[in-house]
Amino acid sequence: xxxxxxxxxxLRHALAASLVLCAASAHGETxxxxxxxxxxxxxxxxxxxxxxxxxxAIDEINAGGGINGKQIDWVFYDAESQxxxxxxxxxxxxxxxxxxxxxxxxxxxxxAQAMVPLAQQARTPFISTEGAATIASxxxxxxxxxxxxxxxxxxxxxLADYFKKNGITRITLLHDxxxxxxxxxxxxxxxxxxxxxxxxYEAFAPSDTDLTPQLTRIRASxxxxxxxxxxxxxxxxxxxxxxxxxxxxxxLIHSYGFVSQRYMELAGADADDVxxxxxxxxxGADLPDDDPLKARIAAxxxxxxxxxxxxxxxxxxxxxxxxxxxxGALAKGPxxxxxxxxxxxxxxxxxxxxVFNFSADSHSxxxxxxxxxxxxxxxxxxxxxxx
Amino acid sequence: xxxxxxxxxxxxGLGTGGIYAMIAxxxxxxxxxxxxxxxxxxxxxxxxxxxxxxxVSEMPVWQxxxxxxxxxxxxxxxxxxxxxxxxxxxxxxxxxxxxxxxxIASKSLVMLTLGKNPQGYPGLSGARKFEVLxxxxxxxxxxxxxxxxxxxxxxxxxFAHTRxxxxxxxxxxxxxxxxxxGISHRGAIAAxxxxxxxxxxxxxxxxxxxxxxxxxxxxxxxxxxxxAAMLGGLGNLYGALLGGLLLGVLxxxxxxxxxxxxxxxxxxxVLLLILTVRPQGILGRPDVVKV
Numbered sequence: 001x002x003x004x005x006x007x008x009x010x011l012r013h014a015l016a017a018s019l020v021l022c023a024a025s026a027h028g029e030t031x032x033x034x035x036x037x038x039x040x041x042x043x044x045x046x047x048x049x050x051x052x053x054x055x056x057a058i059d060e061i062n063a064g065g066g067i068n069g070k071q072i073d074w075v076f077y078d079a080e081s082q083x084x085x086x087x088x089x090x091x092x093x094x095x096x097x098x099x100x101x102x103x104x105x106x107x108x109x110x111x112a113q114a115m116v117p118l119a120q121q122a123r124t125p126f127i128s129t130e131g132a133a134t135i136a137s138x139x140x141x142x143x144x145x146x147x148x149x150x151x152x153x154x155x156x157x158x159l160a161d162y163f164k165k166n167g168i169t170r171i172t173l174l175h176d177x178x179x180x181x182x183x184x185x186x187x188x189x190x191x192x193x194x195x196x197x198x199x200x201y202e203a204f205a206p207s208d209t210d211l212t213p214q215l216t217r218i219r220a221s222x223x224x225x226x227x228x229x230x231x232x233x234x235x236x237x238x239x240x241x242x243x244x245x246x247x248x249x250x251x252l253i254h255s256y257g258f259v260s261q262r263y264m265e266l267a268g269a270d271a272d273d274v275x276x277x278x279x280x281x282x283x284g285a286d287l288p289d290d291d292p293l294k295a296r297i298a299a300x301x302x303x304x305x306x307x308x309x310x311x312x313x314x315x316x317x318x319x320x321x322x323x324x325x326x327x328g329a330l331a332k333g334p335x336x337x338x339x340x341x342x343x344x345x346x347x348x349x350x351x352x353x354x355v356f357n358f359s360a361d362s363h364s365x366x367x368x369x370x371x372x373x374x375x376x377x378x379x380x381x382x383x384x385x386x387x
Numbered sequence: 388x389x390x391x392x393x394x395x396x397x398x399x400g401l402g403t404g405g406i407y408a409m410i411a412x413x414x415x416x417x418x419x420x421x422x423x424x425x426x427x428x429x430x431x432x433x434x435x436x437x438x439x440x441x442x443v444s445e446m447p448v449w450q451x452x453x454x455x456x457x458x459x460x461x462x463x464x465x466x467x468x469x470x471x472x473x474x475x476x477x478x479x480x481x482x483x484x485x486x487x488x489x490x491i492a493s494k495s496l497v498m499l500t501l502g503k504n505p506q507g508y509p510g511l512s513g514a515r516k517f518e519v520l521x522x523x524x525x526x527x528x529x530x531x532x533x534x535x536x537x538x539x540x541x542x543x544x545x546f547a548h549t550r551x552x553x554x555x556x557x558x559x560x561x562x563x564x565x566x567x568x569g570i571s572h573r574g575a576i577a578a579x580x581x582x583x584x585x586x587x588x589x590x591x592x593x594x595x596x597x598x599x600x601x602x603x604x605x606x607x608x609x610x611x612x613x614x615a616a617m618l619g620g621l622g623n624l625y626g627a628l629l630g631g632l633l634l635g636v637l638x639x640x641x642x643x644x645x646x647x648x649x650x651x652x653x654x655x656x657v658l659l660l661i662l663t664v665r666p667q668g669i670l671g672r673p674d675v676v677k678v
Contacts, residue, residue, distance in 0.1 A: 042603050045503050177648075203648045207607040209598035212399035213642025213650070216392050233505040233599040240597075244516055244523050245395070266507045266599060269514075 030073035031066070031330055033058070033323070034099030036089050036106045036115065041081025046107045046231075046315050050129060051076070052308055053316035054104065056300070057323035067330050075099060079106035086111040087118065094122040101330060101339060102126040103322050107315075109135065110179045112147075119144050125329065125340045127322045131257070132183045136363035146343055146363045148322040148353065150371060152187035155256065155277055158371040159227065160195050162385055168224045168251065172200040174214055174238065175229035180257055181206075184229040206232040215245050225251035228258070236263055239270040253277060256371075259314055264376040271376045275384055278374050279353050279366070281317040286383035292350045300352050314353065321351035325365075391521030396643040397636060398519065402528035402597070404635020405535035409590040410612030411619065411627035412542065413583035418622050420559040420579035422479035426486045427466060429609020430493040431584045435459045435591025436600030437497060440506035449511055452592035456585060462493075463584020467577045475576060490606070498602040505601035511593070527596050534593055538586070539628050546624065555579070614658055620671025629669060634658070 035054060039047040054074070062071050075097045079086035086106040093099045102119055105112025109132035116135060119126035126145045128135045133151040136142050163171065173188055175181035185201055192199045200223055202214045211234065218226060226247065228238045235258045242252055254276045264271045280287055284297030300320060304312040325346060332342035346365070349356040354370030373385035410432055417425040439448075439455035446454070470489055474481060510527035517524045546552040558565040558575035566572060591600060591608075598604075611634065619630025637657055642650040661669070 040498075044498075201648075203650075204642075205651050207604070208650075209594070209608075210399050210403050210639065213396060213639045214647045216395050216643055217647070220392065233601060233604075236505075236507070236599055237597070244525060246523060262504050266505065 029070055031070045031334065032073045032075060032097060032099040032101075033326060033330075034075045034077075034090075034093035034097060034102050035104040036077050036079050036086050036093070036102070036111070037104050037319075038079045038081040038086075038107050038111070040078055043081040043106070043108045047078075049313055049315040050104065050107050050319040052304070053312070053319035054323050056304055056307060056316075057320045057327075061323070061327050067327055072327070079108075079111055081106070081108060081111075083108075083111050083114050087114055090115050090118050094118060094124060099124065100334060100336065101326050103129070103326050104319060105130045105135070108179070109183065113179075116142060116145050124336055125326075125343055127326055127343070129319045129322045131180060133187060133364060134183070139359075139361055139363040142363055144340055146325070146358060146365065148318050148325060148351075148356070148365060150256065150279060150354070150366045151364045152184050153191055154366065154368040155371055156188055156191045158368040158373075159253070159277055160191075160197065161368070162373060163197065163225065165385075166251070169196055170198045170200075170221075170223050171225045171227060172202060172218050172221065172223040173227050173229060174202045174204065174211075174218070176206045176208075176232060176234060177203050178206045178230070178232075180231060181229045184255065204230075204234060206230065206234060208234050209237065211237050211241050212245070215241050215247060218250075219245055219247055223250060225253060227253045227255070229255045231257040233263070233266070236267045236270075239267045239274055243270045248273070251275065253373075256314070259374070259381065261311075261313070261381075264381075273375070275373050275375055276381075278372060278381075279314050279317065279370055280372055281312075281314040281353055282381040283372065283374050283383040284352075288386070292355065293352060296350060296352050317351070317353040321353045321356070324351065325349065325356060392643065394520045395522035395524075396639045398522060398524050398528055400636035400639035401632055402531050402635070403638065404615075404632035405531045406590050406594045406608070406631070407612045407615040407634055408535055408628045408631025409538060409586050410608060411616035411631050412539075412624060413586040414613055414616040415622050415624060415627050416579045416583045416586075418616075420555075420576050421471075421475075421482055423482035423486065424613070425580075425583065426483070426609065427490040427493055428583060428587050428612065429605035429607070430490045430497075431459050431463060431587030431605075432591035432594075432608050432612075433600055433602060433605030434462060434493065434497060435588035436595035436604070437501050437506055437591075437602065438588070439592040439595060440508055440600065441501065443508040448509055448596075451508070452511070452589070455592045456588040459588025459591070460581050460585040463587075464577060464581040466493075466584070467580035471576065471580065472573065475573065490609075494602055494605060501602065503602060505599045505604075506595065507599040508596055510596035525597060527593070531593055531597075534589070535628075538589070539624070542624060614655070617668055618658055618661060620668030623668070623670045626668055626670035633669075 037047045037051050038044055039051055058072050058074050077089035105115050105128040109130045112128040112130035112135045128147040131149050136145045136147040175185050204211055204214055228235055252274045256278045259276050259278045259282055280293050281297055287294040301312055329339045329342035333339040344358050344360060346356055346358045354366040356365035358365050374381045375384045413428045435455050438458050439451045442451035442454050466489055511530045512526035515526035546556055554570045555575050555578060558570045558572050562572040615630035615634045616627050618634060619626025638654045641653045
């Protein structure tokens, strides 16, 4: 009896071992997609949405038969909003997990920038889902790196069109001192000369709880529009105190980083008349019917809502697009240089965040025509200025 | 010059400074009773705001603030009971390090239970605004200033004129001698943690309507308040008030008159300079070591 039991145990172990071996040998038949996002730490409020955006794209691709018959094997690491952790995880993805492509750079521009040299060195394609333009440009020095988000320079070009249309020539950029805010200030300093724009710059720390000093300075100036550039709750304080200090007669504009339902709800009535510069995703339903994005946004919104029981946002869109862009290029692989070339050759790909065009000169796929101005009305974002 | 901009900046600075002062008092109380720096102080502020945000859907704002303050006071007492008491015979440095762990644990626990979203709610007088000498002031700023002043007065009366407050001071000044006349040092530490948490929790509950609060806001507030406590003189009640208000006004006036690009940098540079001249803080007494 005892012998039988041990015999049975042995068999069971042998069976388990052979199963593990089978799994290992089946491994070669998948395509490995490596992802770094921050689902904990200060940047976590974006990480969850971005991860779910990828999850839904990967499920779609695998359910549809994978890439050339191969399923996607998704390797995910949490960067915990820390660059050092993200870099350790990136090295692991590249050398141990041997991924075919990297998608997602920790949902912090600083992390994505730090990952660039590693991807370059390992000659592995990297689609960043983060904002800063310098992640993927200049394209000649970032052969392997692409990004699925808008560049600040395009956002300012779009804003300049709006200003021209409304006779605004004097503006103030009120940016935070994080990488996100500083990059915008640099981009505007490069962009503004030559435009008919006179720009003042004011800054605040992301953790600031009072913007009275900045706003009283702005009130004393003759600026016509204030563009606030932050992703932190300080942006709510901006709206509240601007109204309180009587700056409601100037045009108040928030960047795409502040397009968040939660923030608008917290601002309440102070969010009235505040414009936000954004990709089209949050106002998909308001787009004209001939806009190619309209149907795609509606489809993803419905699917996301059903799966995760909440409405998707533009951060979902930018990772969803990134995974589909990766899938399109991986289909031309599996060799990494062919995947890279395929990515660079992507033209007129209609995603949910915009229409992507990559080229040897530009690894940042979106253009100013993908950007609109929106506002917050009756509990949802509405299209305010389409073109 | 008493122009509108000056008043505006002054009031904003005093409002922020009042909050720093209240948190700094918490630092001081625990420093006095244990000799340790309590890095969980900022997290208690964060809890005060987030607890009130949870409670506010069920009751008026003032009740939510009081309830949140009481809850945080309990958290402070529990922190002592669970974490500090078993270690109270260790050196202050050990307790300081333990408080860092306590801070991280508190923050993570709040993140897991209350989520990562920033929270806010209306002020004690709703969104009422006043005009004072041409400056626009949120009613909540006046509330903060009033509560700070009243709380400071109460604290003064408590420590200087009540039996229990005097006993607490005695237990902190000389535990052995106090024990001889029947005052428990253990009880004094527990009371100081509860009291420090009360200050933190209340500060958090009344600043949240103006600044919003999220699970990771505590560290920065704690850090600023610690600087205020150092500036005024660590362990000194009036130093905390002075240091807090001074730091608040310093920050806003540098931002308003000099530069907003390096506001915090300049504020801390001034702080460093003051501490170079007076290492014990403005009202602190230098340590005299008797041989």
